[in-house]
Amino acid sequence: MRSLFLFVFLVLRVSSTPLHFDEPSCGYTSCPQADADSLNVHLIPHSHDDLGWLKTVDKYYFEDVQNVIGSVIGALKQNTNRTFIQVETAYFKRWWDKQSDSTKQDVLELLNSGQFEIINGGWSMNDEAAVNYQSTIDQYTLGLRFLEDTLGACARPRVGWQIDTFGHSREQASISAQLGFDSLFFMRLDYRDRQKRLNDKTADLLWKGSQSLDSSYIFTSVFYRDTYSFPSGFCFDIVCQDEPIIDDEESPDYNLERRVNEFAEYVRGQASGFPSNNILVPMGDDVRYQAAFTNYINIDRLIQGFERFPQTVDGKTIKVFYSTPSCYTKAVNEFANNNNYYLDVKTDDFLPYATDGYGYWSGFYTSRPSTKRFERQGNNFLQLSKQLAAVSNQPYENDITPLKEAMGIIQHHDAITGTEKQDVLKDYHRMLYDSLEKANKAIDPLLSTLISGIPDDSFQFETCLLSNISSCSASRSIRFTVAVYNPLSRVVSSPIDLPVSAQSWTILDPNGNQIDYQVEPTIIDFSYVTNVPTSPYTLSFIAEDLPPLGFKIYTFEQTAVKPSTLFYGNENTSFEIDEASGLLKSITMNGVTMEISQDLYYYKSGSYSGAYIFVPLVNEKYRVTANSVKITPISGSVYQGVIQEFASWAKQIIKVYNNDNSHIEVEWIVGPIDVRDETGEEVGKEVVSLFTTPLQTDGNFYTDSNGREMLKRTRNYRPTFDYTNEEPIAGNYHPVTSRIVLKDEEQGLELAILTDRSQGGTSLEDGQVEIMIQRACPHNDFKRSHRNVGDSINDQEYGQGVIIRGKHYLVLGPTTGDGERSLAAVQRDVAQRKLLAPWPFVTNQEVSSRLKNLQFSALKQPLSDNVQILTLEPWNDDVVLLRLEHIFEKGEDETLSQEVTVDLSDLFTTFTITELVETTLGGNILLDEHVRMEWPGADNVATVTDVDDFKVVLTPMQIRTFLAKIVVNRIL
Template identity: 40%
Template sequence: MFFNLQPCFPGFCVCVCACVRARACVRVQSCHATKPNLLNVHLVPHTHDDVGWLKTVDQYYYGDRNDIQHAGVQYILDSVVDQLLKNPDRRFIYVETAFFYRWWKRQSADVRRTVRRLVDEGRLEFVNGGWCMSDEATTHYSAVIDQMTMGLRFLNDTFGPCGRPRVAWHIDPFGHAREHASMFAQMGYDGFFFGRLDYQDRSRRRIAREQELLWRASDSLTPPMADLFTGILPNGYNPPEGFCWDQSCDDPPIRDDPDLEDYNVDDVVKRFLAIANTQAKVYKTNHIIMTMGSDFQYENANLWYKNLDKLIRYVNGRQANGSRVHALYSTPSCYLQELHRANLTWALKTDDFFPYADDAHDLWTGYFTSRPALKRYERISNGNLQVGLRGPQWSDHRGPQGSDHRGLLSGKAMAVAQHHDAVSGTEKQHVADDYARRLAGGWLRCQVLVSNSLAALSGSTAERIYCDKLNVSVCPLTESSSKFSVNVYNPLARPVSWPVRLPVNGTSYKVSDAEGRSVDCQVCVCVCCPLLKTVCLCVLVLQFLRVTFDPDTGLLSGLSNLETKQTIKLTQNFYWYNASDGNNSKSDQPSGAYIFRPNSSTPFVISRTAKTETVQTSVLQEVRQWFSPWVSQVVRLHGDSRALELEWTVGPLPIDDDLGKEVITRLDSSIQTAEYFYTDSNGREILQRKKDFRPTWILRQSEPVAGNYYPINSRAFIKDEVDQLTVVTDRSQGGSSIQNGSLEIMLHRRLLYDDVRGVAEPLNETSALFPEGLVVRGRLLLSLDRPPTAADAHRPLAQQAVLQPTLTFTDGDGRWSPCLQFSGLQAALPPAVHLLTLTQWDEDSVLLRLEHQFQSRESKENSRPVTVNLQKLFSTLEILGASELNLSANQWKDEMKRFHWTPQTGM
């Protein structure tokens, strides 16, 4: 079986099995009739249910802690189902499968039959359908695909094709990534709707009537493979002003008894017609959409539906008197169907919707870095999940729930963590703690699966230890045992070189590999306090790189690639921006969990010199730098590495001056950038950025720093005709190039004021271990290459940072194990091909995703199409057959039919 992979194509998804075709969705006509000569107003009843934000997931579901926010999702679903049964004209859409799954598990057989009928009849429609509505700036594409697959699979298994969402619905995320649109297109969605975009962009689009557009979301995939119709909702995701009829709203109900003095039907209809006609002026067709609902609404659905029934009846009754407005219950897919029937051409967009601002000084770019410790833990957990899913495939060990992706606790915890108020860092502190607790619990479950798989592969039943605190040099086994063995599992489908650093209690160790051959190692003495040395006379040189330091300051001063004979000037230091407290003449907007607003465009340098200590061996060379009591770094060069490692430690951030701090590291180089720099989109394709510029409108820049920040999910770079400097991150962070030749990355934030976006809490993280404020440690990898071939280095490097080797430990030397090494592959995959997913799908099949990870025209060699022979891929799996699915594995690829949309001429 041969499959051809095209550049930057993550959609190759096969079910390796003997597969059964599902029935088609046989649904009665569920969309209400529209009137071609009138303005049709599609009223969409909906609720927006955050999978954690001000309350935890559990608190939101059960309706607990209503002193924080009145919200109980179980009651919403109870009430909506009851009200849908009372009037067959009514419609409702639901989004978050994480909540619906919980509710469904507790329903009786009669209720389940009723809900299935509502779904089959199109009265209850699922949109989006992922486990959550994911963030788009700080999520990695692999985790997004997993959480979407989890939610969509549940809907598929439960409701069949009628439960398959046709529309992606991201009404709340704070900016929108091109890669998300590309993934949604490859998952088979016909359209995408969202609520938030930059206020300047919205203003221009309203005038040009371009609030509905065609998003061409990849420059590698042949159109229309990654084309996605995209609609911008008129009121965010709220109802029009004056038309909110939830128990949480204050708008008056429709009082339609003419015998009463407060009869208000005429006033309600007049206001509604005015709003509808005004909205129609900024959209292109005679169809407009209105979202009738908001956060956690419809707990008492009777309030909404009773008033909506009246609204539709009285508005449409005016048609007899010449009104040209027709109101109807609708859903996003019904609305989209009418737009498609209009057969118009649509404005084309090829960039993304970052950064997002809702006013001149209110840039939502702080959350790109908020809660950096949680962001790192989420990334580590993603790697742990992949190990937990793949391990049983090699060993044929399933264990309890081992064959069920949905049942894997780690999978659910990771899926919840993708929510736009989770990994984004925009939740309350107790909710962030809950996300971390869930991820930790998921990893404990994964450890059982991994241990059992390794035991089956090695033939050893020895207890396996996991040292989860190696980032702070803690591992009780390695620190106390004179002999121990280390199992290194590489989740990538190609060999990697990876340094293993362990805390030990001794000065001399011998290390051997699985075949008994000696492995180079070095014991380095750790220093707990800075030396008094203030100068650095060293030059770090190993096989591939040469690093120089300024002898007077101890700071990095140059970088050379010895293979390509490149040398650039390169300095690096740490700075902070003082966070605005909202008390200034331009705006009262402070920095907070969402918003980055420095009170000056010039950051403060933490120190102009670094105290240093040098370690130089044949295996490892380091310069340890201390900049202040709360900022230090290790500049590290490994013998066989083509990347320079910067391991930074920042915190606790001092707040004695009553000002919040936003700490960055800045790399200043001799590269001539001409104000251009490059960032990734969710870890996939690269987008070009330019300072003070937006591709689709003329920008009025009012925040020269925050207005130039973009999300960096895995890597960013600057380049000219000769040199390219790439930075690979270990978590999602915000960054920019404010000065020519520079690249800055925000590492840590500690803020003293709430930014008035709903969380009602300053981003001032502390813990029992760090009562003075969190200390965060992270790693940046720097590579210097020639621009035409730089991707050949930084793409694999970025994958290594996401899927790092997993270490397990056993006491003793482990030489008695029957099998000391194993590979699940017959041979390494080609450089351009990445094994994205390998997981048990059902009893007789596995889900396999292979992706071409290089962008079109990115690499002379590796951007070419690649052919993979599945029958020669695995060493332990016998492939009897394979069928190709869409990216989210909820539809056969050959049955995926999407609406075709036409871009405007010349686009």
């Protein structure tokens, strides 16, 4: 069985062009031999090619990147000692697709000799603070698959290269290990942490990326300086002005020996901070090597100069040579194993990043929140699109691949972070919106066919991407049909909101039963939106018991009579508003009633606060309103709540859903923000939502790492270095990708606030949670970030400051939970239901006569609450990519944190799995053929568990990736 499957796995590597190559000598076998008695200086020629930042993706490619790759290939052919590392697969694919067969042949030969090495391998160099783990895995899968299918095994990356991201998450380390990487390199960490590591010689370390996965150790190397550029004075590219190396002794400008001495001094300084007899020196920068020959000829002379004028450090000869991060990893690994040297072990993360006592890069956790929410919607739609394509047994690549690529680009560390220029921001949004529209057109016939049973049917479903501004053309009709698709692997019920133009409706579920709904005026008047029709009302209903990986059909028809309110309140979950102040007063949930207040504040910020950095002008907050908050109660058959108006530019709706006791919803809308103070002077305003409780938290709180494992945070403290408190507010901000939690250990109580996008959050006082929800900064933070974007983040749309709409979800109760699940389990359930929310497809076409299958599930039975199908997508003919994940950490829940078995033998309704082979996380390497480096003191070997009779065992936090060969049960 396995030999047949190997053919399926490997067949895509065959190129359509007649390329050939000799026996490969790539990988660790191609590395120069490090000398045990020398200081080995590994020179790393590289170019960092941002997928948008100061320029759009297209402009970077056509003006710069295509010149870099083309120039490098020519220069490498001239000297077999030279090396280069290629990182961003999105750019490389674009370049490769335009090359002649002879150029492609050159690339293959350079890859197979180890001169040209692919590292990282993702579609982009993703951010690590604002991204969700699912999107990170997807963008790596996209890049790694192209490399594997097109270039073969020598293009498999062995190294994570996250050199330009603004701090580093623990989950990124875990993902890198699961991808099969042996090492991870970066430059940005807190300035105090870097100095301590250099002093202690722990800048090379082992990082344990998961507390639940023993195999998550990865060798990690921190750059010597806070830059990935050439050492000062040694940039030789066409855009550089540094002095070239002149080795002609007859020339009056001869400088070889002096330049060697200068470089040797730099090397000696770096060598003192690293544990082995190896150091890595990056020789590159942003879009460098456009004139690769100029760069390389000078580096050639530098290397030759060390041979002519030997240099030493601590009695060791300095040996300088071309290398790669992989070869550096190999050399350090040999040193560690030969000397039984135990590297320092890291178990937390490298966030937030600070360049000095006042330069905390914690602003980008929230910057441009509309982009951060749009990305989450893109991920939601991408997952259900891949699922529908897989269960429909239909080809999809041409129409859904653009969405995969756009999502890969928006994970880039200058995209989802909000740190790009305004025109680049608009280009990201255009790219994602266009790809969503294209994917929707591809999904419509798949979904329509599942509903009607008619091949290639079309109901002309819309996805209502503009419902946040109360716009959805299909639901403005007097009658329309909604298909609600559930991308989770278990049955869920979910509130669905739709913009409508009337208040009275009849809604029928798949069984013909009328269902309750409620219609309320939109949270604000969206008439300021031009060229887009908006609706004055929002209709809400509960889509109950949605089948896993499936849908239900609901029909809507406008009526003359509005149903009466059934009741007000929820005896299990409720909240109280203080009548005098208009603010939240208390919450009742899971048998606990607690006084909890919530208010909106803002910080004033000046010229140091911008897209990257958060620096308040003074260490105090200002209330959005000095008066009481205007309140308007809401009561209906779907939810009860209150509208709070803090100011003309800041409103909220607090909701309790009648049939959902798991959380309380706070929907907020902020903007346009006036960036002037009372004197008329421009001043930034950074708006926060502040929750205050009586919980005794001892300075501790918890935040998630990219939506997976939780990390303990302690105010004014770092576990690996001495923290100084020059910036007591920004320095305590951490990224909140999905939730922030307070725990009162003595009382056994906790409060969690879950987010619908990445935001910055903290607990500045015991019992308080503060989440930043919007930033309007009219200044640029170049003075501290040293990244001259040139634009502020005072974004404008429709002739005014941008208006941002979002949601928080509150979960309160005893740590032991609701009687059935721990409170952590309740939180994970809510987080999953919001990340991969049921998606309404709306059509106003007359389809009643074709409604055959009013509900459908791709699974014959739901999976257990601790298991999720993380990925289901077509891979090639009769093969799907399938990822299963255990969504709980060790010890989170007495029952759900246990090992679980998933039986795949008869799980899916439209196909049956006949063969199964396990791969690394990226889907590009057979797991039983992959071996990671071993380090003293670390268990790096992933456990390969046989899959007997298609039964897959999962341990806490484990993700297992399979290529599954299928036979179709049901042709659609």
